[in-house]
Amino acid sequence: MELTGDMRLTAPRDKVWAGLNDPDILARCIPGCEGIEVISPTEKSARVMVKVGPVRARFAGQIRMDQVRLGEGCTMQFQGSGGAAGMAKGQSQVELSDEDGGTRLRYNVHASVGGKLGQVGGRLIDAAAEQMANQFFAAFKEQLGEVPARDATLGGESKAPERTHEIAPVPAAMAHPVSGAPSPLQKVSAVPSPLAVSERVRILWFLLGSLSTGFGVWIASLLTRSAP
């Protein structure tokens, strides 16, 4: 799955950057976050309780920041595991730029989710990811002293994230499950596409059908010919 979003924050860029790097602020903004530990300046681990409808699963995972351009952006790699519920991994890019005395924040996330969560949640993973992203940024704005979270959730000045869906099959063997504790907890699903399989099956039946039809015609022609 891919999720992209774009929003304007009234806080200056250095303050936004500091916020994105502050484990306390992140812990308060990530929906269901129960704790963030700083392993190194670019690595953090997080525990997150994901509560989306029927799903209540606790994920533990790591976030690593790559390609850090101080104050401008970075790439975050994340992966996490939720035990029996499933796993997720992916990466997210965050870019900051100055705009009218405030900051424009753009992000995009590629993620895949495996295990039960992927199978069951496939239908709604986009909706869940977008909801969590919205919650995160609403809370983040509040932490930066902007509009109350509620307004932001309802739209605020942030542009609705755009969604594109790519099926990214996750090998069942993936041992580390989800936790996108990185900014918006992105989860995505990746149940292997059944289409490829069923398409092949259909072609097989078509071949069998044509063969047997041909065979039938041939037998019939023999029989007709041998008839007196």
Add this chain to the structure above:
Amino acid sequence: MKAAAFDYIKPTSFDHVLDLLQEHGDDARLMAGGQSLMATLNMRLSEPALVIDITGLDALRGISVQNQHLRIGALVTHAEIEASPLVARHAPMLAKAAPHIAHRAIRNAGTWGGSIAYADPAAEWPACVLALGGTVVARGLGGERRIAADDFFLGLYTTALRPAEVLVAGEIPVAEVDHWWGFSELARRHGDYAIVGIAASARRAGTALHDARIALFGVGATPVRALKTEALLNGKGLADINVAEAVASIRAEIDPFSDLTNSTDTKRHLAGVLLQRMLGTSQA
């Protein structure tokens, strides 16, 4: 898979249920028909410490007509709605929608209240309640309160129910002689959750439609109303509706989530197809 261990209790009084909810908070889950909850537990997507079975509360059963409203208790099953003469007469849309819900075995156990409280964005009942301008009745320690369907579905699986509140009934204004309605949905296989579905109602004055309410399901985080398309229908006779314009309008005003097999554009297209079909087959 089997569910993780949990405690199970089946109270026979409403106050006991509320006390348990107060005491255990988020660690407790209410169970009515169990058709969604048990699957979630068995797949260990959720591991509550306590499951409170509310099927012992007989006050939550039964279908009745009160004050021009059809009141359907939370524990009424989908199958009971499907077979009820009261529903067929006063809320025919529900009778038409019920067979789309999963399969017979699930309809025999799954409940009206469970479906509305669970609020799956692709489920039939939340969209029907919304399209019919219904009301959700909830009861907590502070007593009973009534929530309009328009204010009830807040987000993905998120409703206006408070943590220690129980949905006791859903009410639908009874269909008068001027009632117009339509319902249609597309699913990969019969009984699957809808790819896209549409439920609509209106009042007819002469031939013209008024107070149109169109609810789409399977296209967002909640059932959503197509407000601009409703405005297009209002005041027009069924024969005068520019169907192409209405279809274009509904496609323009929704922004559906894709799923694993259907893209946003596919769903947008299908929503238009359903509206077109519905305008051709809706019933008075």
